[in-house]
Amino acid sequence: MIVLIRKRVLAGSILVCLCLAGMSAVFWAGLRPAGVPAFAAGAGGPVTVVIDPGHGGEDGGAVSPDGVTESRINLEISLRLHELLRFMGQRTVLIRTEDVSVHTEGETMRARKVSDIRRRVELVNGTENAVLLSIHQNSLPSSPVTHGAQVFWNGAEGAEGLAAVVQDALNAAVNCGNEKQSRKIPDTIYLMKHVTAPAILTECGFLSNREETALLQTPSHQLKLAGAIAAGYLRCLAGEEVP
């Protein structure tokens, strides 16, 4: 019972924060102060947030030592993020809504993986005024104590600023005492290199860390992560910058 009440209080607090962030976003959208990012509404029509739950289907992504796959956690956080952003009046598209790959061809698993990632690029680049929020889980088996959420940005205008604000929100929500800095994503990540929209990829936690793997599977922690990413996005949309 106590747990239930705490979860409700947590969910309520996140929604109140999101409401405040959203109201300020709506207020500022018309004024467009200097810090407003390139993808803000008014810069060429309404923005569509494309939410990409990484991996899916036969490509489970990273796997914890006890067999928990990344793709399922990515989907659960993405569905919560989608609901929160829709609640705040944002246009959203989910690249997948089930634990499936989005490939269209390929006889081998490798070929299907290539098809899947190219399909994701097509979906993002085919969406007008898109901003991509890609959701992943990290793994560093050589350091099982490493934990926490980190944001990476692509080379498109506005992505670095968005990553900084989302990282700031995640640091406050889930990285207390373990604050991280957002970073430019390496060019080897095909999706992030080939999408033309501002894109950030959030590694929400480490599946190589036993405690964090357990936490990442709880609805309350998934809601915290989704709430922080949504609030960071709305703060950025409102023109907020993090030095």
Ligand SMILES: [Zn+2]
């Ligand atoms: Zn991944």
